[in-house]
Amino acid sequence: MFERSKITQACEQFALRLQRTIGDSRVIDDPDILEQYATDKSHCEGVFPHLAVRARNEQEIAAVLRLASEYGVPVVPRGAGTGKSGGAIPFYGGVVLDTTRLKSIVEIDKENLLAVVQPGVITGEFQAQMESEGLFYPPDPNSLESCTLGGNVAHNAGGPRAFKYGVTREYVLGVRAALMGGELISPGKRTVKGVAGYDVTALMVGSEGTLGVFTEITLKLVRTPTELSTLLIPMPSEEAAGMAIAKIVAGGLVPRVLEFMDGVVVDVLRQKGIAGVSKSTHALILAEIDGNSEMHVEREVLQLAELCENSGAEEIFVAKHGGDREKLWAARRVMSDALAETAKHKVSEDIVVPRSEAPRLLAGLKKISKHYGVSVPSYGHAGDGNYHVNVLWDDDGFEPSAVVRDIFELTLSLRGTITGEHGVGLSKKPYLPLEQSANLIGVQQAIKRALDPSGLLNPGKIFTE
Ligand SMILES: Cc1cc2nc3c(=O)[nH]c(=O)nc-3n(C[C@H](O)[C@H](O)[C@H](O)COP(=O)(O)OP(=O)(O)OC[C@H]3O[C@@H](n4cnc5c(N)ncnc54)[C@H](O)[C@@H]3O)c2cc1C
Incomplete structure (x- = not known):
């Protein structure tokens, strides 16, 4: 939609006007800095922006948007760049508008x-x-x-x-x-x-x-809730973990955290020597219960523990205080990096299914893994049905898009959604039409046109053109 050469031309005049408006030093064209703005924590490849502004106040933000609109320059808003779908990466160039300096x-x-x-x-x-x-x-x-x-x-x-x-x-x-x-x-x-x-x-x-x-x-x-307990529950199988989670939800317990880690993840954690991951552990549940009454929280901890024991848990670790709780979180905290270390390549999706469909999702992921001969471990916020599904492979020539598409099709067949947290950005825009009708996408594009008729604000994101 936007030609790079035209943006380059537009940026020359734009930069001069912007320098006059907000000050020379405020407009960054140092290639070393611009390079940092061409990536985030996704696997998406963006392009270098032509310019960047680290705005200090609302007036500077408004000035960038006013002048960019006048000169036809794309603007890419950016925070810390930790996004996992390429949302803060320029697709066509233009100016990155960094808002991290507004930190009051x-x-x-x-x-x-x-x-x-x-x-x-x-x-x-x-x-x-x-x-x-x-x-x-x-x-x-x-x-x-x-x-x-x-x-x-x-x-x-x-x-x-x-x-x-x-x-x-x-x-x-x-x-x-x-x-x-x-x-x-x-x-x-x-x-x-x-x-x-x-x-x-x-x-x-x-x-x-x-x-x-x-x-x-x-x-x-x-x-702030006054009482908090953390539980790490090694489970003998993924099915047992699934059963325990279903019982916890159906039983009306609302832990503030209810996380699941599958067998492949557990194997990797075991190799790392993470506490609580013994030989007989093939899935993990991490839960937290909070509230304002000690008696109430303790009662719910006991109920949750009992439901897990009835589903096959033999040992349950419980902690109430900072350092001890952190030890139980260790598995969850190191997991993403630990998985990445097991293969040369990793992509990670954040799909969601209705909670009751979790067993079918996990079974379907196993089939996909077998079909393509790649590892597809998953972990996530089981209480929400939100799973981080990873594809891991070593072969440099392997192209994961068919696996990713199968994962999304499986998710949608279970009436789920392709992203629960990370957004569509660049990485999932080819897949949005799998989930949403042309009419629904059309409504969103009409809203976009109403607010941004030239399509200059973060162009190339969410929708394919
Ligand atoms: C290790 C790791 C763990 C993560 N865990 C989670 C998780 O548990 N849950 C989760 O939801 N995400 C998670 N993420 C993804 C990411 O951290 C979140 O999406 C986060 O909200 C992005 O914030 P950011 O400041 O880095 O934004 P950026 O990555 O800089 O930008 C993200 C999007 O926000 C837009 N944006 C930024 N600032 C503004 C602004 N001022 N005005 C308008 N638009 C703006 C950008 O254009 C872009 O589209 C994780 C990422 C990493 C690397």
């Missing part, structure tokens, strides 16, 4: 349980700050030490605690966003209720940097 917590309103933040605040730092105030911001993507709240909202990030507390969307009360052209809008509210007009906030959440650039976000908070 603008307001903490304890009485109304909300905070107003800038988009570059690191998620983990925000959580720590809230906890020091006796408040709790539950969404916990595993990248929380490095990712930004702006990136989380743009991808509607989830995490292990989503089973009980929900994903980022549930905590976004409002945003302030700059549109392509530089106009500012502030959809949302500071109240619990509020139904005036269309829910534009909801539209902005998960829009992957294609509808607007967040300059401020209003987040809902909850009170």
Whole structure:
């Protein structure tokens, strides 16, 4: 849709005007820095941007969008670049608009349980700050030490605690966003209720940097639970683990974390000497129960343990305090890197199926693995039916797209979705039409055109042209 040579030409005038507007030093054209903006944590290949701006305030963001619109330059919003679907990588070049310098917590309103933040605040730092105030911001993507709240909202990030507390969307009360052209809008509210007009906030959440650039976000908070217990449960088989998880959910227990790791993952963890992974372990469950009553949490821990024992668990590790809890999390924390070390190549998808379909999903993945002769281990947020399915292979000539397509087709046949957390971005856009009808994609493209008629904001993402 955009020719690189035309963007190069447009960028010359654009850069001059931008330098005059926000200052020479604010417009980056150093190739070493631009190179960093051509990748994220996905396997997608992007192109170098022509320019980058590390915005310091809302005025600079609006100026970039206004001038880029005038000169026809694509703009790629970017947070910390931890995205796994290529959302923050330029597809056509243009200017990367880095919002990580906007990192203030603008307001903490304890009485109304909300905070107003800038988009570059690191998620983990925000959580720590809230906890020091006796408040709790539950969404916990595993990248929380490095990712930004702006990136989380743009991808509607989830995490292990989503089973009980929900994903980022549930905590976004409002945003302030700059549109392509530089106009500012502030959809949302500071109240619990509020139904005036269309829910534009909801539209902005998960829009992957294609509808607007967040300059401020209003987040809902909850009170910090006082009691917390972590359980690591080695299981004798994947089926036994599946049965235990089904019983936990059906039994009405709502642990804040309910994670599953399959047999292949367990083998890798065993080789690494991770605690709790004995010879007879062929799947793992990691669970956390929290609440405000010690008696209540202890009762639920016992119930959960009993359900797992009835499904075949012989040993259950329980911890209540920081260091001990971290030891039980070790398996989950090292797993992704440990898997990557077992093969030359790895792609990882984040599919979701209705919880009741998990056994059929796991059986189907085994068939796919056998059919293609590649390892397809999976782990994930079993409580949500959200599985990280990996394809691992050594042969440099092997092309994994057929395996990935089969995984998505299996997922959709079980009435699931191709992405639960990471977004469509570049990596999944060829597969979106497998899940969504042409009419539904058309509605989304019409919304995109209404907000960004020239298609300059994060072009090449989500939809194939
Ligand atoms: C080790 C690891 C673990 C991960 N675990 C999880 C997990 O558990 N759950 C999960 O959901 N994800 C996870 N991720 C993926 C990733 O961390 C999340 O998608 C995260 O929300 C991206 O934040 P970011 O600041 O890095 O954004 P980026 O990668 O920089 O950008 C992501 C998207 O947001 C847009 N964007 C960024 N800032 C803005 C802004 N200010 N305004 C508008 N759009 C913007 C970009 O255009 C892009 O489309 C993981 C990634 C890694 C590497």
